[in-house]
Amino acid sequence: MKGFTTRFAWSRDLYLLGLLTPAVAAVTLILSVPIVWLVRISLYPQNLPYGLSGWSAAHYIKALTDSLYFGSLARTTLYSVIVTVGTAIVSFPLGYAAARGRLRRWKMFFIVLPLALSLVVNIFGWIMILGQNGLLNSVLMGVHLLDQPKQFLFGVGTVLLVLGHTYVPFQILSIMSVVTQIDPMLEEASASLRGNRWTTFRRVIIPLARPGIAAGSTIVFILTVSSFIIPELIGGASVQMYAVLVFQQMMTVLNWPFGAALSLILLAVALGFARLFQAAARANEELNSAVAK
């Protein structure tokens, strides 16, 4: 009998290995080899895409001391925090209502469609709304609030607005999925203990929904801090977000070692903040269980 179970376990382990190996091997190779190679390239002293040899940390030192790059990193981080917090605030009531209220199916359609849609389509739509001959100018001039067309594009505010608009569905969906799991009985219990709506919201719903807010915020932060298509097309030369500088180094300046160093700094910031959001969600879970005890 013992022999049978061992053989069974063996065959199960082999089966499991067969199921997982192709995906794990492919993802490990496709993610790790390019990133390791990127690390190596960032440590070449040259400023060219070819003839690379030797070792140097000069690109990292330049990235972290030159005010153009360091300033852009600080600003980009600040913008990303603004977009993350802003989308979380707007999404909370929307996600809550989509989870609990009526018309759920239609709401889901309108939340998922912009997510599934190509980023470029969304940007193109905003250019048609905000451009010199755009919808907003036509409407404002039509009601005589403006005498001549105003340029709404190419400013930081507009870039943040479009970033927020593009990534807000991730927050709504994430909040919606945790609210769906909150038992409505808990809210009724709070109400029956004479908690008013505000107390129930603050003491029951927000703490239980925090993992969803953290998950949504992680994704929105990472997407915003690394965005370059939106700042490039909506912001133009006036908004130098960090990933735009990375893109320029790689594709126009062709300083691959420096671009590689910048992109790895960006990766570190993105993953560092992702950790932070997860830690915030977990710290709260511990607090909750401590209170429950």
Next chain:
Amino acid sequence: MPWQSSKLALLAWALFQVIAYFVLALPSLVIIGASFDSSSVFSFPPHGLTLAWYARALATPAFTASFVLSVELATLATALSLLLGTPAAYALQRYRLPGLQVVQTLLLSPIVIPAIVLGIGLLMFCNLVGLGQGLAGLLLGHFVITLPYVIRTLISSFSLFDVVLEEAAQSLRATRFVVWFRVIIPSIVPGLLSAGIFAFVTSFGNVALSIFLVSSDAATLPVQMFLSVEHSSDPTLAAVASVVIFITGAVVLTVDRLAGLQRLV
């Protein structure tokens, strides 16, 4: 609280939601509106109806060729993701072993790696091994970014599918191969379809990764649109974008019919 049951507050709340969903859809609505408008510069209110921009889009080789490339790429990436992702999702859902959590984190990690970093890394890598820019690099990149969606959707499909059916088949001496093709796969067809369709649109719409990996003579449709937006604001582009909106909208509705959109989350 004074606002607790006030009609005004309820009205304001309903209005907020209507405006929010309207703003979410606004860019798409404006594009569709402009694509049918006969005026060649964007203007509001519209002048008249025409299909001329669609005809011109169809007659522009840059758009049709890049559309074909995007469809090919998305099909290949989806097939690869389903082929490798389905067994992995099955193993992750059915077995509770130490280490599987790490595997799951690894397979979902492309979601948290910025596309620009992955794109640059793959570009450097393809240069290193002599693949150059083109379909091979694009396919590798699109495979890893679509895989997390496939795995997430299928884990939820497998959790709804009763393991007893597999055990029954096994007790009747069906081999694992037979169990897969006669029991498991037929039972998760809706999950496979919605995972596949969502992987397809994710790949089809991607620009942040593709822009590093396309060769200079053959762009994917979103990259072609990115290049066109930079240089002109022709209503032909609105027609192309509208086609993308119609296709994506049809796809999202199909997923909703098949399995329900909440399964994607």
